[in-house]
Amino acid sequence: MALSSDLYGTPASRLDSFVAQCLQPSREWKEEVLDAVRTVEQLLREETLQGEYGLDQEVRVLKTVKVGSFGNGTVLSGSTEVELVVFLSCFRSFQEEAKHHQAVLKLIRRKLWTCQDLLSLGLEVLEVAQGVPDALVFTIQTRQIEETITVTIVPAYRALGPSAPNSQPHPQVYVSLIKACRYPGSFSPSFCELQRDFVKHRPTKLKSLLRLVKHWYLQRARDIQVTVEQWGCPDLILTVNPYETLRKVKEKIRQRQGCSGLQRLSFQMPSGERKLLSSRSSLANFGIFSNTRICLLETTPPEIQIFVRNPDGGSHAYAIDPKSLVLSLKQQIEDKQGLLRKQQELQFQGQILQDWSLFENYGIEDSDTLILSKKKDTNFPFLSS
CATH class of the missing domain: 3.10.20.90 (Phosphatidylinositol 3-kinase Catalytic Subunit; Chain A, domain 1)
Structure with missing residues (x-):
């Protein structure tokens, strides 16, 4: 919090100096981080991804773009999160990107694991992070100072094409975007060059202001x-x-x-x-x-996470194998919550799950919610004469 105190005690006439000394990273440090990231970019540009996971073609990276703070020139000192947008040959429309997005993430993940240069940089924590859109996230280290860098890769459709800097996109691009009818933000990486250039070519004063706002935003919490x-x-x-x-x-x-x-x-x-x-x-x-x-x-893997909502309104998370029996989850619920298996009734989208059926038969996917209820007692006492 020392930097935050310094900010509030800094007169307006010295804000430029505060930004330069406290918020702006040194050229050497920034170059060290970007040098490690270039290894990732070089691999993506030079290697061909063999079509699998529903893709019947080879996949090439047409272009990589650094976005966010490292891309637009407003990175804060000590920030080690770099985001890369990769434009791919297999995406020829917004619809194709939506269809093959997950498959491409798997292809890139497998390729990164086989790159010796990245393994020598301490490649770790290679996972698909859910978001809008989903992305591949991993960590590597710089070569000299061994700083841990978090790299995020987002595949995208190159909707703008190889357009010149500061040129206006063709209106048909936005017509196609509207017709895609996807979740808001899903295709925002396709426009990352517009977003980056909007800030990148602005005066230094504006970038300093953005750094100050970011710093204040992070420190006030x-x-x-x-x-x-x-x-x-x-x-x-x-x-x-x-x-x-x-x-x-x-x-x-x-x-x-x-x-x-x-x-x-x-x-x-x-x-x-x-x-x-x-x-x-x-x-x-x-x-x-x-x-x-x-x-x-x-x-x-191959486990997924599902949520089970209880009769009292609360919920719990469980790990299941989609190819396992529903009965196996009921055993987990009994062990965790005490409700006997024979007393449990599980529903998904209005359908009652049968004990000896597989989860995959019901189309249950990661982070879906099942509804748990207690079966009504069907045992009636004998009527006395």
């Missing part, structure tokens, strides 16, 4: 206490900034108790609905600014 619940383990108490990414919260959990599987965090809203907490989001994104309780669940 008061730390809160988060209680992490995990079945079979004691509660873990963490002090976190509600504006920091949940990826950093997961790192704190890993440092405190270690994790062998994929970390899944969720919390129960006042309405009783349980929400998945995306690694790229923060607690503030979900309106959490005070002490709260969140649930930690570890899954190991």
Whole structure:
């Protein structure tokens, strides 16, 4: 918080100096971070992704674009999160991007794991983070100072084409966007060059103002206490900034108790609905600014996370294999909540789940919610004569 105090005690005439000395990263440090990221960019541009997961063609990266603070020139000192948008040859429309987005994430993930240059940079935590849109997130280290960098890769359709800088997109691009009818923000990476250039070519004064606003925004948040619940383990108490990414919260959990599987965090809203907490989001994104309780669940592929809503309105998270029997989840519920298997009735989208059926038969996917109810007693006492 020292920097925050310095900011409030800095007269307007010295704000430029404050930005240069306290907020603007050194050229050497920034170059060290970007040098490691170039290894990722070079791999993506030079390697061909072999078509699998429903893709019947080879996939090439047409272009990579650094976006966010590193892309537009407003990065803060000490920030080590770099986002890359990759435009791919297999996306020839917004509809194709929506159809093949998950398949491409799997292809890129597999390719990164085979790159010796990245492995030598300490490649870790390679996971698909849910968001708008979903992205591939991993960490590497710089070569000299061994700073840990978080890299986010977002595949996108090159809707603007190889247009000249500062040129206006053809109106048909926006017509196609409207007709795509997807969730708001799903295709925003397709327009990342417009977003980046809007800031990148602005005067230094404006960039300094943006750095000041970012710094103030990050520093004004008061730390809160988060209680992490995990079945079979004691509660873990963490002090976190509600504006920091949940990826950093997961790192704190890993440092405190270690994790062998994929970390899944969720919390129960006042309405009783349980929400998945995306690694790229923060607690503030979900309106959490005070002490709260969140649930930690570890899954190991092919397991997925599902939520079970109880008769009392509460909910719990469970790990299941889509190819396992419904009865296996009922056993988990009995062990965790005490309700006997034979007394449980599970429903998904109005359909009652049968004990000896597989979850995949019902189309149940990651983070879906099942409804738990207690069966009515069908045993009637004998009538006395």
